[in-house]
Amino acid sequence: MTTVRIVITLKPGVLDAQGQAVHQGLRALGYETISGVRVGKCIEITVPDQTARDEIDAMCERFLANPLIEEWWIERDQDRDGTGRSRVPVLPRSQGS
Amino acid sequence: MRFGVVIFPASNCDRDCVHVLRTVLGQEVEEVWHEEQSLDGLDAVVLPGGFAYGDYLRAGAVAARAPVMAAVRAFAQVGGPVLGICNGFQILLEAGMLPGAMLRNAVLRFRCTMVHVRVESTQTPFTRTLREGQVLQMPIAHGEGNYFAPGSLLSTIEEAGQIVLRYCDAGGRVNHGANPNGSVRNVAGVRNPAGNVVGLMPHPERASEDVLGSGDGRLLFESVIMWLETRKRSLVGA
Numbered sequence: 001m002t003t004v005r006i007v008i009t010l011k012p013g014v015l016d017a018q019g020q021a022v023h024q025g026l027r028a029l030g031y032e033t034i035s036g037v038r039v040g041k042c043i044e045i046t047v048p049d050q051t052a053r054d055e056i057d058a059m060c061e062r063f064l065a066n067p068l069i070e071e072w073w074i075e076r077d078q079d080r081d082g083t084g085r086s087r088v089p090v091l092p093r094s095q096g097s
Numbered sequence: 098m099r100f101g102v103v104i105f106p107a108s109n110c111d112r113d114c115v116h117v118l119r120t121v122l123g124q125e126v127e128e129v130w131h132e133e134q135s136l137d138g139l140d141a142v143v144l145p146g147g148f149a150y151g152d153y154l155r156a157g158a159v160a161a162r163a164p165v166m167a168a169v170r171a172f173a174q175v176g177g178p179v180l181g182i183c184n185g186f187q188i189l190l191e192a193g194m195l196p197g198a199m200l201r202n203a204v205l206r207f208r209c210t211m212v213h214v215r216v217e218s219t220q221t222p223f224t225r226t227l228r229e230g231q232v233l234q235m236p237i238a239h240g241e242g243n244y245f246a247p248g249s250l251l252s253t254i255e256e257a258g259q260i261v262l263r264y265c266d267a268g269g270r271v272n273h274g275a276n277p278n279g280s281v282r283n284v285a286g287v288r289n290p291a292g293n294v295v296g297l298m299p300h301p302e303r304a305s306e307d308v309l310g311s312g313d314g315r316l317l318f319e320s321v322i323m324w325l326e327t328r329k330r331s332l333v334g335a
Contacts, residue, residue, distance in 0.1 A: 010200075014245065015279065017201040063162065066155055066191070068198045069245060 002049045004056060005075045008065045009040030040070075098325045099125040101139040103169070103185075105149035105160045106131065110182065110302060114145045117305040122318055131163045140325050141178040141222075142169055144185025146238070146300060156199060156241045157187030166192055178222040178321050179294045183239055186286070186296030195287055195296045196254050197246040203279025207240040211310065212277055214285045214299055215265040218258050221292045222324035223317045232269045233262075233313040235299035237277060242298040244280035244287075251281060262286035262297055 010016045016038050023037035043064055047056070053074065060072045100118045104111045111128065119126045127139060131149075136142060149160035160166070166188070173179045173194060181189040189195045202208055216224055216231040227233075246254065254260060262285040266275045271283045278298075286297030301314025 015200055015203055015243070017203055017205050017243070017279075021205050063158070064154070066158070066198050068247065068250075069200065 001046050002051075003044055003046050003077045004051070005077075006043045006045065006056070006060060006064060006072055007040055007075070008043065008060070008070050008072045009038055010069055011071050014069050098140040098322055098329075099127065099138060101127045101129045101136055101142045103129045103133075103142065103144050103165055104131060105147065105163060105188075107149055107151055108145050108147035108184070110146035110184075110300065113300075113302040114143050114182070117302045117315070117318060118143075121305055121315065122322065124322065129165060131160070131165045133165045134168055136165075136168045136172045136177075139172070139177070141180070141321055142172055144169070144179070144181040144188050145302070146183030146185060149184055149188060152184075152241075155191065157184060157189075157191040160184075160188045161191035161193075170194060173289070173294050176291065176293050178324070180223055180317070180321070181294075181296035182300055182302065183237075183242070183298055186298055187241065189294060189296045194294050195289055196250055196259065197244055197284075197287060199241045200243040200245050200279070201241050202239070202243050202277075204277075207238075208242070208277045209236070209238040210277065211236050212285075212299060213265050213267055213269075213275065214262040214297075215269050215271060216261070217263055218261045218288060218292075220258060221261060221288045221295050222321045223295050224261060224320055225324050226320040227316060230269060232265060232267070233299075233304075233316065234311040235301055235304040235314050236311075237299050239278070239298055242278040242280065244278075244284040244298075246281060246284075254287060255282070257290060259288050259290065260284055260286070261288050261295055262299070 018039040019037040026034050065072045102111050102114045115126050118124045187199050214233050216227045263271045263283040264275045264285050265271045276283050288295045301317045304311040304314035
C-alpha cells in the first residue's frame with residue numbers, strides 16, 4: 001500500500017474568501033509583506049501500490065474536488081524527499097506575546 | 098398532493114418544510130430518510146436546508162452521493178418537481194442536477210437576514226403562478242451562498258432563462274447593494290433546462306405565515322400544488 005496526498009485548491013481567479021480572511025489575520029500579526037493567501041485542503045488516501053494516476057484523477061473529478069471551481073495535484077509517498085514536513089520547530093503559542 | 102421531504106443526517110429545516118406543507122397548506126407529507134431508494138407515490142420532493150453530513154468536503158458533496166439521490170434523480174428525469182432549499186440547493190448543484198457551484202460568501206460572514214428576490218423565470222412548477230419581475234421577501238441563512246458559474250456556463254444558463262430568482266432591493270432593482278453574498282449577477286435561484294428542478298438559497302418555508310414577517314414563500318408551494326392539481330386533472334381527463 002502507498003499513501004497518496006491530494007492537494008485541492010480553488011482555481012486561480014475563483015474568489016477565496018477563506019484565504020482573504022487568513023491574509024487579514026497574518027497582516028494583523030505584522031506580516032505586512034504577504035501579497036496573497038489561498039487556502040485549500042489536503043486529503044491523504046491509502047491505496048494499492050499499482051493504483052493508476054488516472055484512477056486517482058477520476059476520484060478527484062467525481063467527488064473529492066468540484067472541477068467547476070477547484071483544481072488538484074497529487075503527490076505519492078515515494079515522491080517525497082522527506083524535507084517537505086514542518087521544518088520549523090513548533091513554538092508554544094504564548095512565546096513572544 | 099403527496100410531498101416528500103428528504104432528511105439527511107444534519108438536515109435542520111426539514112420540520113419547517115413538513116409544518117408548512119402539512120399544517121399550513123394541508124398537504125400529505127412523507128418524511129424520506131436519506132437511505133431510501135424509492136420515491137414511489139410522491140408527487141413532489143423537497144430537499145430542505147441544513148448541513149447534510151456536516152457539510153464535510155464541500156457543502157452538499159457527500160449528501161449528493163447518498164442512496165436517496167439516485168431516486169431523486171430518477172424522479173426528476175420523468176418530470177417530477179424537485180425543490181432544493183439552501184443546503185438542498187447546494188446538494189442539487191453537487192449532484193449535477195443544477196448548473197454551477199457555491200463559494201463561501203464574499204463578505205466573509207454567515208448571512209442571516211431578510212432579503213428581497215425578483216422572479217426571473219416563471220417556467221417552473223414553483224413559480225408558474227407568479228409573474229416575471231414580482232418581488233418576494235424571504236429570509237436567507239447561509240455561509241456558502243455565493244453562487245458561481247464560469248463565464249461560458251453563466252451565459253448559457255442566462256440565455257436559456259434558467260435563472261429563477263435574483264437578489265434585489267425592495268423596489269425590484271437588481272444591484273450590488275442588494276447582493277448579500279457576492280453571487281454572480283445576483284443569482285439567488287436557478288432551474289434545470291426542463292424547469293422541474295429548482296434550487297434557491299432563500300427559505301420559503303420560513304416565510305409562509307404572515308406572523309413570521311412574510312408569507313411570500315407560501316406562493317412557491319401554492320404554485321407547485323396548483324401545477325400538480327392541473328397535471329392530475331389533465332391525466333384523469335385524458
